[in-house]
Amino acid sequence: MDLAKNSLLYLDGVAVSFDGYKALRGLSMVIEPGEMRAIIGPNGAGKTTMMDVITGKTRPDEGEVLFAGSTDLTQMDEAAIASLGIGRKFQKPTVFESQTVRDNLVLALQGDRGTFATLFHRLTGREATRLDELLETIKLQDRQNELAKNLSHGQKQWLEIGMLLAQEPKLLLVDEPVAGMTDAETMETAHLLRKINETKSVVVVEHDMHFVRELGVKVTVLHEGAVLSEGSIDHVANDPRVIEVYLGR
Amino acid sequence: MITSFLLKGFDRRVTFAVLILAVIAVAVPCFNLYLPQNHPLHVPTYLVQLWGKYAAYAMLAVALDLVWGYCGILSLGHGAFFALGGYAMGMYLMRQIGTRGVYAHPILPDFMVFLNWKELPVTWYGFDWFGYAAFMVMFVPGLLAFVFGWFAFRSRVTGVYLSIITQAMTYALLLAFFRNDMGFGGNNGLTDFKDILGYNIQADTTRAGLFFLTVLAVIVSLILASAIVNSKLGKVLLAIRDAESRTRFIGYRVENFKVFVFTVSACMAGIAGALYVPQVGIINPSEFSPANSIEAVIWVAVGGRGTLVGAVVGAVAVNWGKTWFTGAFPAYWLFALGALFVLVTLFLPKGIIGTLSSLMARRPAPAGTLNPKPAE
Numbered sequence: 128m129d130l131a132k133n134s135l136l137y138l139d140g141v142a143v144s145f146d147g148y149k150a151l152r153g154l155s156m157v158i159e160p161g162e163m164r165a166i167i168g169p170n171g172a173g174k175t176t177m178m179d180v181i182t183g184k185t186r187p188d189e190g191e192v193l194f195a196g197s198t199d200l201t202q203m204d205e206a207a208i209a210s211l212g213i214g215r216k217f218q219k220p221t222v223f224e225s226q227t228v229r230d231n232l233v234l235a236l237q238g239d240r241g242t243f244a245t246l247f248h249r250l251t252g253r254e255a256t257r258l259d260e261l262l263e264t265i266k267l268q269d270r271q272n273e274l275a276k277n278l279s280h281g282q283k284q285w286l287e288i289g290m291l292l293a294q295e296p297k298l299l300l301v302d303e304p305v306a307g308m309t310d311a312e313t314m315e316t317a318h319l320l321r322k323i324n325e326t327k328s329v330v331v332v333e334h335d336m337h338f339v340r341e342l343g344v345k346v347t348v349l350h351e352g353a354v355l356s357e358g359s360i361d362h363v364a365n366d367p368r369v370i371e372v373y374l375g376r
Numbered sequence: 377m378i379t380s381f382l383l384k385g386f387d388r389r390v391t392f393a394v395l396i397l398a399v400i401a402v403a404v405p406c407f408n409l410y411l412p413q414n415h416p417l418h419v420p421t422y423l424v425q426l427w428g429k430y431a432a433y434a435m436l437a438v439a440l441d442l443v444w445g446y447c448g449i450l451s452l453g454h455g456a457f458f459a460l461g462g463y464a465m466g467m468y469l470m471r472q473i474g475t476r477g478v479y480a481h482p483i484l485p486d487f488m489v490f491l492n493w494k495e496l497p498v499t500w501y502g503f504d505w506f507g508y509a510a511f512m513v514m515f516v517p518g519l520l521a522f523v524f525g526w527f528a529f530r531s532r533v534t535g536v537y538l539s540i541i542t543q544a545m546t547y548a549l550l551l552a553f554f555r556n557d558m559g560f561g562g563n564n565g566l567t568d569f570k571d572i573l574g575y576n577i578q579a580d581t582t583r584a585g586l587f588f589l590t591v592l593a594v595i596v597s598l599i600l601a602s603a604i605v606n607s608k609l610g611k612v613l614l615a616i617r618d619a620e621s622r623t624r625f626i627g628y629r630v631e632n633f634k635v636f637v638f639t640v641s642a643c644m645a646g647i648a649g650a651l652y653v654p655q656v657g658i659i660n661p662s663e664f665s666p667a668n669s670i671e672a673v674i675w676v677a678v679g680g681r682g683t684l685v686g687a688v689v690g691a692v693a694v695n696w697g698k699t700w701f702t703g704a705f706p707a708y709w710l711f712a713l714g715a716l717f718v719l720v721t722l723f724l725p726k727g728i729i730g731t732l733s734s735l736m737a738r739r740p741a742p743a744g745t746l747n748p749k750p751a752e
Contacts, residue, residue: 182625206624206627206629214625217625221619225618234623242632242633245609245612245628245633246604246609247607
């Protein structure tokens with residue numbers, strides 16, 4: 128149980144099935160505080176379902192999901208889990224297209240999410256400073272008053288990361304951050320994630336092995352809803368079971 | 377840059393609309409009451425009454441635009457809230473008739489005497505007092521919207537499914553209000569009103585006063601709705617409209633925001649209905665008919681969804697057209713309405729106001745603009 132107590136995120140024996148299809152079968156994983164972890168796996172390995180379980184979108188049939196050693200995430204909804212400090216970035220960048228870059232960040236800023244608190248909300252000086260810092264981090268100061276739909280694909284990804292940071296999460300779940308990015312943008316993103324990891328824990332789901340190698344962190348390989356292999360990138364790349372799964376089909 | 381310009385333009389738009397409405401609210405009653413009949417600017421009483429009706433519709437349209445334009449909730453049952461507000465006002469007006477009814481019963485309205493009822497149903501208690509009736513005008517539609525929204529939004533019913541159940545809601549109410557034993561006058565509804573707050577409901581001065589109050593109510597609802605959409609809550613509403621699940625993952629309880637805006641909108645629609653009834657002199661179950669709610673959606677679409685001012689413009693324009701058209705070709709109005717909806721969707725998807733404001737945005741950008749690209 129010590130393993131659970133000292134962990135930031137603790138999954139044990141998590142199983143999920145949809146109409147008989149077993150998306151996750153006994154997935155167990157531990158993320159330490161301050162860690163960055165890359166998760167790879169072929170299509171259908173259960174990566175997105177795992178994210179759904181952690182963020183409260185899907186309720187597991189079995190298993191334990193604990194945050195910060197004690198909070199049971201399986202009993203909470205998306206909004207409650209988000210306010211606990213778990214932020215999620217989607218595979219397809221979903222920013223609020225018809226609003227400005229700055230307003231996107233205003234929406235994500237940490238603060239009271241109640242209906243009346245938002246109705247009567249006024250931006251404080253501290254929040255404005257925080258917004259400027261975030262805009263600088265994601266390099267979108269010059270475009271802050273433009274509609275988010277006018278951004279390039281890569282810029283949308285960064286805006287979404289900025290929105291995650293604005294929530295002041297303890298843990299970031301990042302789903303395929305470099306899909307569709309140019310090489311330069313990919314390198315920039317790896318740099319950005321490493322910088323974020325200085326203060327927060329990060330879980331990255333990614334297909335791009337080059338990018339995972341660039342991150343240089345511990346890797347978990349998922350296959351058919353369970354962990355197949357875990358370790359450094361070189362360790363998993365030489366694991367015969369991983370080679371079989373990736374090359375044997 | 378573009379957005380801050382648009383945002384400023386939006387504020388200017390509401391201010392501009394409010395000024396025009398304020399002038400109308402004062403000028404029309406004055407021209408009706410104080411100018412002699414033969415004066416070219418004299419406004420005949422029938423027009424005051426007709427425009428007062430348009431104003432009530434405009435308020436319903438603003439309420440609908442608040443939920444549809446800004447939160448993406450396409451309600452096809454907003455006419456129900458309008459009608460409920462109208463019934464609450466109608467019940468007050470019925471109780472004011474007193475002994476002047478055909479059967480001259482001191483307490484029971486005529487239709488209850490006719491049905492051989494002996495005492496007033498509990499639902500009618502208190503409606504002789506205006507304050508209570510005015511409260512019920514907002515409370516009943518608000519409560520229905522709250523309860524309906526609570527269940528629908530909690531169960532995450534969205535999109536076309538939500539539209540269908542709002543439609544079913546108004547249809548169910550239509551059928552219920554048709555029944556005599558509901559105690560709301562059955563298919564005849566409530567009518568033969570005599571006076572309101574002691575003023576004769578037929579008098580020119582009362583009509584002018586009702587017109588003034590209705591336009592004033594449109595102004596207040598425009599400002600309120602605009603304040604809501606310009607607040608941070610307004611940004612959350614847009615976020616829900618554009619990417620609902622994303623909004624949840626940021627930590628907002630989407631259902632609470634939807635219930636809030638749906639309830640506010642229903643109260644607004646209820647007040648609109650209450651102002652409508654004394655001006656047209658009748659409320660009956662046909663006000664619940666699904667076609668009415670759909671027509672309201674068309675007003676908003678024509679005027680420009682998500683612009684608030686467009687809702688007012690659309691409601692007045694379509695109803696003006698309807699008055700003219702039903703006079704000239706009475707049998708073809710529904711075809712014209714359908715054609716209008718198709719044409720607006722095809723050629724004017726942003727509606728009148730939306731199209732005008734994007735035309736304005738396409739003008740040369742002011743100096744200092746970094747990216748003079750149009751918003752689309």
